[in-house]
Amino acid sequence: MALLPHPADEDEVTVETRDLFPSHLLFKIESFSLLSKHGIDKYESSEFESSDYKWKLILYPKRRKTETETETEDGTDHISVFLAVSETSSLPACWEVNAVFSIFLFNHKLDNFLSVRGRVRRFHTLKPEWGFSKFIQMETLTNPSNGYLVDDTCVFGAEVFVIKNKGTKECLSLLKVTDSFKREFKISKFSGVGDIWDSEEFEAGDHKWKLSMYPKGNGEEKGRSVSVFLQRIDLERHSSCKKIKADFYVRIKNQPIDGEHCKNGGSSWFSTFRVSLGCSRFISMVDMNDPKKGFVVKDCCIIEVKISIQAGVR
Structure with missing residues (x-):
């Protein structure tokens, strides 16, 4: 049985599979093994729109450590995937967006998607991106029997749902x-x-x-x-x-x-x-x-x- 992604830097996550395609972004990488050989340690997807905001998916083939880390906790390589607000220069000075998002990885073998969803996150000027530094182990991704990387090709996806603040405020x-x-x-x-x-x-x-x-x-x-x-x-x-x-x-x-x-x-x-x-x-x-x-x-x-x-x- 394939190992599930390991988003250890998230407090609460939901990991599940589904047949439905991601509604906001589908991001295909061909010749995945050549990323490191060409010195690509970070790749940003094209912008996509959700709830009147521009977003992009950021992939790190070699795990991006968190601010408090000095080295990996278990010594295992991981893929890191983050979601970021794009075109922030056009937003108001004190902008903030509250959103819940899911990041997907296609399973070629099972013809479905693995979905990792975190809790609601607050995106703002000082924290414009959130994600998973341990989205999936490199060993799990590259093992052909797991179905995530086939013919050196993998497919990621994203969905973002903004929580608009229209509630009543009272003091x-x-x-x-x-x-x-x-x-x-x-x-x-x-x-x-x-x-x-x-x-x-x-x-x-x-x-x-x-x-x-x-x-x-x-x-x-x-x-x-x-x-x-x-x-x-x-x-x-x-x-x-x-x-x-x-x-x-x-x-x-x-x-x-x-x-x-x-x-x-x-x-x-x-x-x-x-x-x-x-x-x-x-x-x-x-x-x-x-x-x-x-x-x-x-x-x-x-x-x-x-x-x-x-x-x-x-």
């Missing part, structure tokens, strides 16, 4: 909270507000907000409770943060200083799917409009908001 920034934003709004002529009152826009933690109050209730609480909501309104305009976590409260002040305020809030995430938080059943309409409770005095209501930004996701 969570946790903030050291030092200050909280707090603001009061006075609603005059409360009895004449109608179905909804919106505050003016205000800024807290570099984000824009507004308060909305439904004096006669919202949704299922319509006609029973006062509903109050805090809404982040800059999601489309504010591209730096798709999502933020905020501690907040909203309260309707009891205007006697020693009275109890009606308060609601918590800690939650505001995002494109959750731009508004609050309470439909903030306070009953009966309590809100009871002059003895102190929430509406001289047809004036005071609502207060406090916001502390904890984190942001970019």
Whole structure:
């Protein structure tokens, strides 16, 4: 049984056989034994294209040692084969390509290809090529019974599949909270507000907000409770943060200083799917409009908001 290639310099490789021809490069070498006699210790294939990049296969008839090696580990000669990005001068200064590739060797005897595939590799300016310094032993290649070299001819191939970075990127920034934003709004002529009152826009933690109050209730609480909501309104305009976590409260002040305020809030995430938080059943309409409770005095209501930004996701 023929010995398999020995890509020992790869962490993880898959070695298999297949009948299908390589889709990107087929590279035939005639009179293979004359390479060393003619002093050809390195040969680069013609360029081929895959995923909008130019590539080339580089063959070393005598093994190319890795940067950390001084001599072969087992004293055995190997063929080295590497894949390189070509025409790098036309690429951006900080280019990089993530790709998974396979290198093939045709078996004339079995009429199939031996395929060696490594894990995903990052090609970039400082590392424009990856491959196998021990792709196959010279003894295994040149032994006629193995079928890789017939009539002094062998055939290599290559396939490259680029992993294009189109995924979502996200960065969570946790903030050291030092200050909280707090603001009061006075609603005059409360009895004449109608179905909804919106505050003016205000800024807290570099984000824009507004308060909305439904004096006669919202949704299922319509006609029973006062509903109050805090809404982040800059999601489309504010591209730096798709999502933020905020501690907040909203309260309707009891205007006697020693009275109890009606308060609601918590800690939650505001995002494109959750731009508004609050309470439909903030306070009953009966309590809100009871002059003895102190929430509406001289047809004036005071609502207060406090916001502390904890984190942001970019």
